[in-house]
Amino acid sequence: MRICFWGYIADALRGKTGGGGELQIAMLAKTLARSGHEVVVVDLDIAEKFVTDDGIEVYPVKGYNNGIKMLRTFTHRLPGLYSELKSLNADVYYCRIREYRHIIVYWAARKVKARFILGLASDLDILDIRTRYRHFYSSNVKDLWGIFNGFSSELVYPFLLRKADCVLVQHRGQKELLESKGIASVVFPNVIDTSGITPVSNPERNYYVYVGSLDKRKGFKDFFRVVQLSPLLSFKVIGSPRDKTGDQYNEKLRSFKNVELTGRLSHEETVRQISSSRALISTSPMEGFPNIFLEAWACGIPVLSLYVDPGGVIERERLGGVFHGNIDSLLSALNNPVSSDGFMERARSYVERSHALNPERIRMINDLFINICSERK
Numbered sequence: 001m002r003i004c005f006w007g008y009i010a011d012a013l014r015g016k017t018g019g020g021g022e023l024q025i026a027m028l029a030k031t032l033a034r035s036g037h038e039v040v041v042v043d044l045d046i047a048e049k050f051v052t053d054d055g056i057e058v059y060p061v062k063g064y065n066n067g068i069k070m071l072r073t074f075t076h077r078l079p080g081l082y083s084e085l086k087s088l089n090a091d092v093y094y095c096r097i098r099e100y101r102h103i104i105v106y107w108a109a110r111k112v113k114a115r116f117i118l119g120l121a122s123d124l125d126i127l128d129i130r131t132r133y134r135h136f137y138s139s140n141v142k143d144l145w146g147i148f149n150g151f152s153s154e155l156v157y158p159f160l161l162r163k164a165d166c167v168l169v170q171h172r173g174q175k176e177l178l179e180s181k182g183i184a185s186v187v188f189p190n191v192i193d194t195s196g197i198t199p200v201s202n203p204e205r206n207y208y209v210y211v212g213s214l215d216k217r218k219g220f221k222d223f224f225r226v227v228q229l230s231p232l233l234s235f236k237v238i239g240s241p242r243d244k245t246g247d248q249y250n251e252k253l254r255s256f257k258n259v260e261l262t263g264r265l266s267h268e269e270t271v272r273q274i275s276s277s278r279a280l281i282s283t284s285p286m287e288g289f290p291n292i293f294l295e296a297w298a299c300g301i302p303v304l305s306l307y308v309d310p311g312g313v314i315e316r317e318r319l320g321g322v323f324h325g326n327i328d329s330l331l332s333a334l335n336n337p338v339s340s341d342g343f344m345e346r347a348r349s350y351v352e353r354s355h356a357l358n359p360e361r362i363r364m365i366n367d368l369f370i371n372i373c374s375e376r377k
Contacts, residue, residue: 001373004090004114005029006042006081006105007097013041013052020291021097021121024190028094028365030054031191031357035366040088042081059084078104086111091373095160097121100152102160115372118164119188122288126161126177129154131286136217166372170289171311188368192294193357196268199300200275207234207260208304208334209277211270211292212284214239214246219283222306222327224249226281227259229331236260236277238270275299279320281330284308293319298351300344306330317350318343 005025012026033039033054041058049059061084067076081101085093085108093109095102096119109116124132161167161183168188169175178185214220214237227235240263241247253259265273274280280296282305289310293303302320309315309322323329352358 001092001369002038002040002088002090003029003032003092003094003369004040004042004085004088004105005094006085007095007099008043008045009041010043010046010050010058013056013058019097020190020288023291024119024121025094025096027191027193027357029056031362031365032369035362037366037369040090042084042088044077044081059088082108085109090114092117092369094119098125098153098157100149100156103156106160106163115165115375116160116163117166117168117372118160119168120170120174120288122286123174123177124286125157125288126174126181127286136286165375171313173311174288186368189355190289190291190294191357191361191365192291192298192351192355194298194351197271197275197295197298200272203276205276205278207236207277208279208281209236209238209274210281210283211238211274212282213242214250215242216245217243217284217286219285219306220246220249222283222285223281224252225327226283226306226330226334227253227256229327230334231258233334234258234260235281236262236273238262238265238273240264271295271299274301277301279304279334282306282308285325294351294355297347298356300347302343302347304330304333313350317346319347319350 007022007025009022009025012022013029029039029041033056039056041056042061043058044061044064046058046060049057051057061077061080063076063080066072078101082104085105089112092115093105094117095105098121102118106116120126124136161178167178167183167185169178169185170188170190172187175185175187210223212218235258237253237259241250250261253261274296279302280292282290282303285307287308287310293310296303297319303314304321305314306323306327307325314320314322321333323333
């Protein structure tokens with residue numbers, strides 16, 4: 001079976017840390033390639049074709065940067081993307097991360113009579129536009145081109161949700177929301193390779209850790225308030241500013257003696273820092289199923305989330321705490337840490353059972369794509 005992915009995932013395929021969505025696409029592509037499928041990728045950021053160690057062929061879009069600026073999107077880029085995708089003649093085309101150019105992938109799939117899969121990367125993908133504006137567009141749209149991208153995706157995404165041959169969601173909550181809109185979907189949880197996650201022999205356990213982009217979208221202002229109101233506790237912040245909110249509060253935190261700002265770290269070092277912490281703090285108001293939650297639980301570390309509980313798993317599996325936007329409740333939890341009695345084993349058991357890239361999950365991934373392909377029209 002020939003499976004085509006697309007997006008800015010060349011770095012993730014090479015083992016460099018990228019965004020959560022890109023990491024999930026890369027893991028899925030690698031898993032399918034290692035299972036014997038022919039996997040191809042189209043990436044707009046590369047100039048020359050290359051082949052990964054797993055045998056994944058990664059293609060550029062020829063002439064992508066040719067043409068006149070402001071016009072080349074329509075004269076070169078979109079037509080070039082369509083031509084490249086069509087020429088690959090895959091059996092299945094997979095898209096993830098909200099993006100208006102998915103319509104080009106859909107058209108290419110239909111042209112070659114292939115199956116089209118749309119995977120959700122966030123709850124924001126299927127919530128109302130007012131919520132997206134509040135939590136995404138207000139912090140990410142910075143110019144006219146960003147406005148065009150946002151407007152175009154608002155037109156395209158509802159169409160793709162209804163026309164996709166299969167919609168993959170990250171947790172039960174997303175599935176129920178789509179059901180209320182009359183859209184069928186399949187729960188396909190994020191996966192994690194736990195083989196490289198080993199316990200730290202002498203964990204510090206004297207600080208709380210924040211991992212991710214420092215920006216409005218991740219609730220970094222709320223995290224600043226948590227630190228400001230907890231002068232007797234220690235924190236580590238792993239990540240770099242990505243907007244004005246991140247810049248502003250990152251600068252303010254430099255004067256706090258109880259905060260260590262590490263900047264971006266390698267994935268290996270990030271996991272080590274999480275494993276040595278008391279808990280992972282999340283102040284993001286909107287997510288899908290964060291990879292960083294899975295990494296914390298794989299390390300045996302609880303997640304203290306101000307807002308997000310993907311599919312209700314934190315409360316149901318007792319994997320930390322969810323505080324429904326109440327900072328005072330989060331502060332109380334920081335001063336009264338989650339009991340360690342059996343937590344580490346419970347958290348690791350949940351990850352292994354529900355998300356680990358083990359032989360059973362690899363079989364499930366293969367079965368999913370084979371079944372979708374077998375329904376090819």
